[in-house]
Amino acid sequence: MAVLTPELRAEAERIKARYPAGRERSAIMPLLYLVQSVEGRVTQDGLREVASLLGITTAEVEAVAGFYTMIRLRPTGRYVVSVCTNLACALRGARGVLEAARRTAGVPTDGELSEDGLFTVHEEECLAACDAAPVVAVNFANYDRMTEATVSELIEALRRGEEPPPARGPFPGDFRLVSRLLAGVPESVGAGAPEATATAEEPLR
Amino acid sequence: MSEPVRILTGRWREPDTVWIDRYLETGGYEGLRRALAMSPQEVIEVVKASGLRGRGGAGFPTGVKWSFVPQDTGKPTYLVVNFDESEPGTFNNRELVERDPHQFLEGAIIAAYAVQSHTAFIYCRGEFLWPGRILERVVAEAYDRGFLGRDILGSGYDLEVVIHRGAGAYICGEETALLSSLEGYRGQPRLRPPFPAVEGLYASPTLINNVETLSNVPHILVNGPEWFRGFGPEKSPGTKLFSVSGKVERPGNYEAPMGTPARVVIEEMAGGVLGGKRLKAWTPGGSSTPFLTAEHLDVGLDFESIQAAGSLLGTGAIMVCDETDCMVEVTRRLLQFYAHESCGKCTPCREGTWWVVRVLGRIEAGAGRPEDLPLLDDQCTNMLFRGFCALVDGAVSPMSSSLAYFRDEYEAHVREHRCPVTGRGPGLVAEQGAREEAPAATTVPSWADLAEELG
């Protein structure tokens, strides 16, 4: 079954054209993100479609997709909650933040996906934001200096359909929309150029 | 209190310097103008004379690297900007892009001109959603104003820039793995030589530089190599952005001349150890560089001095642990990172990291045995320099150094079946360990199975 609409197939061709002629295979990652933006993950159908776009086998695409953690081959929530537990965050209480996130989201002890399918909560490696430890990212937008209480509030707010403002930049939207941004085609979802950044409001050192 | 030096962070104090108008008003793209008025060879000579060394971890002289890119191969030449920043504790590339993105873009354009590349890729870490969005805008701005595209500033030089997002794999920061990834394959390292300068992306000459390295370049073009050499020691000139995190009062990126004593950065700039506690251990350059201790606080933060003290400057990422932190736990958590991120290509790395996590976990859980310490020593020896790339050497760093400096702490865990620092016994740790993530493609027994298996 075709995953991409004719419009998105045209988008896929533009993505391929970013790379030198004959080097279209380089587009595999943005194409996987594009498929993920439709499926909310990448299924066998999606892998097949990327394979046909690139003229390589589905097995080859799967081998690549399986290597990268941001390409989700398993069922995935609307919000991917990544809790950094690497050293700088661990030293400032990430373990408790992770526990609270899993509890509030309702993730079973042996899994990642919440019972209502809304959240994927997982342990993340260093997010390169250790100054704001412990860090939690929701669909790759960072929330700084989290505690057990604030991460629970964050998840509750998302469940109510709110869009809590991240530390920098606007709220990125659900996992499908974010995958579209990662494919590098923000216009296709009406996301314009980013505006004035919240970075400048941070305390300056 | 020493006077702060602001070169790379010069625009950070002003809000709104992110976009191109403010960048131009504050002297932006002057370095590029100067570069385009010179021959590519002259630009390389200026950067060589500055003594700038790569900030991505290895410290290779930047101008020398540029001069290695051959000009007569008949193939296109590529510039690849390494913005995959994933070394634990490191966050200066991200802030450089978030606060002053045109600075490094200008440096990238100068680098591309110097090696006569007409296509540049910015490999942006996948998780950097917002920094990636900023890049999209600044690249578009640069095209609009004639700093990218055809006939840049009327010089006849053309350059296209493509932003390429990664998808979550630490190993893709390693330059040859990055190239595999950019070509659309699994991010696994390749054999060197041939070095990327000669045979890199699409088997063509390729220059790979880090974001902080490139951010220095416009300043060198504007102010000259002698000015640059006015900061820091002779062999490590310039300033460095130190990412300070963990148990300090004010975590953050701090710019200081190379060679600044660690004490100044940790105690003055970052406000000292959190809550006035005693410093126990710190990394000078991310988790892949051996721990140092309170004894080393007066060592200068530059490539040579840190190496003489038994560690590496790496990315300049200083993670601080205090007297209340258990070094076995700290080390186990870092090794878990390497086990997770090992690309799986070579056995000492793939299996070694996996086993070390188990042995460290056993000691941490109070189930360690006296022979575990020599076993860990042995594992270090069998991993160090036995992998295809430096990831496995990075994994050994925290382990061998914590074993060297905190051996008594490991021994106390084994002897007392509990942590001498936190007082935690087997129960607590086992509960925590049961949920640790498994290394890719391996079925990991639960902590309980493991305890049984290990006796």
Ligand SMILES: Cc1cc2nc3c(=O)[nH]c(=O)nc-3n(C[C@H](O)[C@H](O)[C@H](O)COP(=O)(O)O)c2cc1C
């Ligand atoms: C496991 C591993 C991970 C690395 N990750 C990064 C990284 O995230 N960013 C980076 O600039 N360099 C990284 N490097 C170093 C690069 O291989 C390369 O040396 C560097 O990008 C060269 O740029 P420079 O000369 O400007 O420092 C890594 C190296 C290894 C072995």
Ligand code: SF4
């Ligand atoms: S040392 Fe580790 S990360 Fe590097 S190539 Fe070997 S398995 Fe992969």
Ligand code: FES
């Ligand atoms: S350790 Fe959590 S962001 Fe770096």
